[in-house]
Amino acid sequence: MLIDHLSIIGVGLIGGSLARALRKAKLVGRVTGCNRCEETLIKAVELDVIDDYTLDVAEAVKGADVIVIGTPLSVTEKLLPQIAEALETKTVLTDVGSAKGSVVNAARKTLGDQFPKFVPGHPIAGTEKSGVEASFAELFIGHRVILTPVEETCKKSHKLITDMWHAVGADVIDLDVAHHDEILAATSHLPHMLAFALVDCLANMQERDEIFKYAAGGFADFTRIASSNPDMWHDICFSNRDALLKTLEKFSEHIDQVKAAIESSDSDQLLKIFTRAKKVRDEFVHNREQLDTSKE
């Protein structure tokens, strides 16, 4: 048994899928769920995602070998003091937040002596759907999980969390906290901002109804991430504020270049931008396919 007693605080898509995968692999003994909303927990028991539940964070923390915090980032920061109070020395703590700097800072402040047992993590998996009903055991297979251990992080705890993600099929990679936040600002947080802003922008136009009537498959793909959970993304924006603002600034400069090229009829410049983008995007897809093939 890899983990005798696992507690999941925030039983949603990620926490639920992790619990399902570990149970399926018979690598976990008991799984306790903890959530603000009891309905979700009853559902999670019915779906056989967890064994038992509690609405009390301290209760969930007590006796757990591993605690996975699967809540939105702002909730995580609020819960950390309560977790710290009940935390036992044997317990290893990890999270799944999409930004790492803010949560590492908060954990360093609140966990004190126990901070080395916190292994910050971020599974690069998920869909635009959320909630325990959307969870499934295969979610992490072939996906990357980034861990951002810091100097203080205990080696043994780090290894346990690495093993846990490996066990559910993920590729586990370690990254520096700030580096993680910069890269994710570019590849994930910025595209989400663009998708949300685009849909909201079109929805505000006069021709709104016709716009959505004539939108096709390309638009559906492009805006898929605008169906993501608003609360979660609100938290990510503020948690990764600096890196995100820097990236947004760079993007604005870039879209201004496109605009300027169209305005000034700079045919060469426009074609150069599109051609470079297509080349890089085609390479990206090619590399992803290579990766998939090499896994078979």
Add this chain to the structure above:
Amino acid sequence: MLIDHLSIIGVGLIGGSLARALRKAKLVGRVTGCNRCEETLIKAVELDVIDDYTLDVAEAVKGADVIVIGTPLSVTEKLLPQIAEALETKTVLTDVGSAKGSVVNAARKTLGDQFPKFVPGHPIAGTEKSGVEASFAELFIGHRVILTPVEETCKKSHKLITDMWHAVGADVIDLDVAHHDEILAATSHLPHMLAFALVDCLANMQERDEIFKYAAGGFADFTRIASSNPDMWHDICFSNRDALLKTLEKFSEHIDQVKAAIESSDSDQLLKIFTRAKKVRDEFVHNREQLDTSKE
């Protein structure tokens, strides 16, 4: 036989798929292909997309009952005078360009008395792939084709082109030229600009290799349209310049609102934008699914 002799000028994804679909439905007699590049035409004969070919535009025009111009917009405008010279009175002409104002203006100028036989069209179908090799007969099934007939357009020609698209499985809708260009600027041209600009922006960043290494499925979907044909999109930008610039401006204001909300920690405003966007995007997907179900 709906069309005895069809000529396709520009045998690519759209022209090739249309020829395949009409042949499959046995609604066309002879199909002649015309292209700048002979290799493409040889390939198209091999793939059984066309019966015969010519490299000479006048040759392709002569004797055709229907001519479909499937070239990028800038090429269409260059070819119109050559087409006009060889055009017979029996021939109906249509195109498949993604912007309609510029091509309608060019056709009005060059076609003279024959202008009423030109039925401007835009099939909202296609993938990020291009070329006759990517063509397939089912491309238009369930997709919208927008026709933008003007006052002068001959009713009989309009009906023939409508019947042609119906016959290959498309929903045919008429729109005003300017209205088409505004709506497409919003739903298609703007998202393409954002996707191209995003990929090029990230490719210029220092962490470029790592950025693409950690990009996941959401990023792949979001940037799919950045793999589109750069020449074609270059032409669309200039053909739909005014509507596109107006839409780009509106989007910039919108993304600035997102930026300002993050900068000033305006939690409510950010959550409002995301929540509105999610609601509208979810509705859009729901309506698409309803449409698909009602077709079954």
